[in-house]
Amino acid sequence: MRICLITSRPDHPVLAATTALLTRHHEVETIDPESDPAPARELGPESDPESAGDGSTGDPAAAGSLADVYLLKARTPRALALAGSFEERGVPVLNSAAATALCQDRTEMAGLARRAGLPFAATRTVTSLAALADERDLPYPLVVKSRHSRRHDLVTRVDGAARLRELRSAWAQEPVVVQRFSENSGWDHKLWVIDGRVFAALRRSELAEGGRGPTLPLALGDLPDGWQDLARTVGSVFALEVYGVDVIDAGDGTPLIVDINAFPGIRGQEGAPEALAALALRAARRSARRSARRSAAAGPSV
Secondary structure (H helix, E strand, O other): OEEEEEOOOOOOHHHHHHHHHHOOOOEEEEEOOOOOOOOEEOOOOOOOOOOOOOOOOOOOOOHHHOOOEEEEOOOOHHHHHHHHHHHHOOOOEEOOHHHHHHOOEHHHHHHHHHHOOOOEOOOEEEOOHHHHHOOOOOOOOEEEEEOEOOOOOOEEEEOOHHHHHHHHHHHOOOOEEEEEOOOOOOEEEEEEEEOOEEEEEEEEOOOOOOOOOOEEEOOHHHOOOOHHHHHHHHHHHHOOOEEEEEEEEOOOOOEEEEEEEEOOOOOOOOOHHHHHHHHHHHHHHHHHHHHHHHHHHHOOOO
16 A cells, blocks of 8 residues: 655654554655655655655656555645645545645634534634724633634733733734633643544643643543543544544533644554554555546556
8 A cells, every 4th residue: 555644744753653554564655745746755565675765756646656545744735735636636635635724714613613513612703813902891811813723823811901912013913713711720631533543631721821831641531421422523523534622621521622633743642653554554445446446447448
């Protein structure tokens, strides 16, 4: 099987560990969507040692160089466009470009989650932070986030008008979403899911006093009842197979979802690379079988 990673960070721990598992018997490639679009091939058991890893596989959108499955561990416009081009050619991408893009728009994310009955934080969209700062009688404390999730975006707690005025100097034209701050322990429950298998950890919230803190292990048995099923339901609603759900305990084990991420880091979780490798191989085999059936139906070439 040929598995391709769409990422600028193939050395990310979960990707590196997954690649190490897969290359024992399969071929793994990497495409960096932000630089060279040609895949840099990892050496697999059937690779040519003279050409593996030299980036000479040509145009990745060409039919002859398509992998059996692509793992989309990137969220930039270029990465999404590249993933979409592979999907148009009938090759599966995990997660799909559309599902990944949906999780980048916090307005659309919240709308879908709440329509589906998920306990997602009530979310209001404002055209710009400047417009929010001009509002009166806001129900502080608030959580203010960039509408579009990206590296180094805005995510902060706002306790009063003075803080909004301070933010306005740097973020005036930024489209934002606004949520009521829900009192909690200051720890986010990080629930990660790979093909239905749940992993969990606790992380000190960036909204807590002192800012983001360490990530601590959390046994699944220590989660409140129903939280694992809730995490799996998120995948069904958002058409995600590798994703993260940030949940806070709003009191007595009542979950409140505050964020959903397509293909997060999933660091330090025993069994995560194995689960990701198994998912990739299942998708690749399905893709290969479909391709074989199409070829058989088309008949021999003239």
